[in-house]
Amino acid sequence: MKANQRHATSKLISGYIIDNLRDPKFEVTLAFVMAEMQKLHGLDIGYHKTWCAVQCASALIRGTPEENYELLSSYLYMMRSKNPGTYTNIKIDENNRFLYMFYAYGSSISGWNHCRPVIAIDATFLKSKFRGVLMISVSKDTNNQIFPLAFGIAESENKNSYECHQSIAYAIAKVYPESHHGICIYHLEQNLKRRKVKSEVIKLFQSAARVYRRKEFNLYMSDIAKVDKKTYDYLMEEPPKRWARSCSPRRRYDMLTTKIVESMNSVLLEARELPILRMMDFIQVKLQRWFYERRNEVEGTFYDVSCWLEEELKKKIDLAFTSNLSRRETSRSPTFDRTGT
Structure with missing residues (x-):
């Protein structure tokens, strides 16, 4: 194909990508086709023509959409x-x-x-x-x-x-x-934004949804009610057990969205x-x-748990060690009254 052949049809272009499409291990995306045609033939083809070319090549391999x-x-x-x-x-x-x-x-x-x-x-x-x-x-x-x-x-x-x-x-x-059927708190948050809810109220909602203790949840919801009663009523239309971690009858396993x-x-x-x-x-x-x-990653490790969990455990251990050290240093530090004695 000549570089100055700007009016190449989608059928012609399909002939250049059909071998890639035949390879099940090769992911032929529209972006790939457009980049390859520019790189190899100096052609700038549009999205629609690229889509038609892929459809044409796919039809030759797999048949038409009807045949599929x-x-x-x-x-x-x-x-x-x-x-x-x-x-x-x-x-x-x-x-x-x-x-x-x-x-x-x-x-x-x-x-x-x-x-x-x-x-x-x-x-x-x-x-x-x-x-x-x-x-x-x-x-x-x-x-x-x-x-x-x-x-x-x-x-x-x-x-x-x-x-x-x-x-x-x-x-x-x-x-x-x-x-148990839970609700995605991200989508619930997007609903609040569409209702033009203030950012401070949305932050309170995020905290209320994520805390682990029911007492903390009640405090955050109480704050929402004081600031924006209408939003509070809207949130309570859905039972908190469906979107608040502390109210869920089942574990959410940190999957709130x-x-x-x-x-x-x-x-x-x-x-x-x-x-x-x-x-x-x-x-x-x-x-x-x-x-x-x-599978290859797992076979190449020697952990008794997954790689991710091993790293998480290390972080928790380091955090616990740092916290204990801080407490010891605090307990050993001298105390003074207001006179400095």
Whole structure:
């Protein structure tokens, strides 16, 4: 391709990236394609043309978006066959049209036994031809890292496909009646900001949500009521047991927000623009790489606990030693009355 060929079509560009797309270990993002075309051919191509080129190349490899959905059941069958312990489920309507699906890899299912018993759930919109939403549930492993548990794809966010926001409580009560449903305090804080709540009140809310003792929680909430009764009433519309650490009937394990699942959404940001099978390939490669790297890291250490926990314990020990030393120095220091004697 000549450098002065500024009107290269998306179909032509797709021919230059198709080999990269065929490699499941290679992540072909829109940013990568634009950078490569500039670097190798001196072409500045726009976002839309790049997206069309990737779609065109993907269609040659995986088929069109329509063909992707036709192959979905077969893809899930092969996923179960090649990944022992993997669970998949797909729902179609009476006209054989896709409604929603769910899958969890066997490695995620078995790894859940070693995670904190808290699950964060979120959904993000897909940008491929048929839109819909990608649903993600994650936890944290013993090394304090994001641990993907399950994924779902649905036509839209509704009670039948994804129990979102208010409907999450309905789903939890239906499937896991003994579990506790907590609220992300980050999103609750964003609601306060949208209501133009003063920063000093928001800081009081943050403290109230994070303290460990109920007595301290009551003091902070009392301060909020004195400064802004309207905000106090708004916060109390949701039972504090759902957002305040000190009021929770279960341990929150320091997971008071859904930021970990939002971080996962960021990892999959550009994958959301791919056809469904290509997106699932992207997710699989990403998880395989994470699990492989984490296993190698663990096998290369000699700790009885995870690397992260070992470092945390060292910090706590150092802090305790420093605190004890400070107390000893304070107790040994001379005391004086007001006269200096």
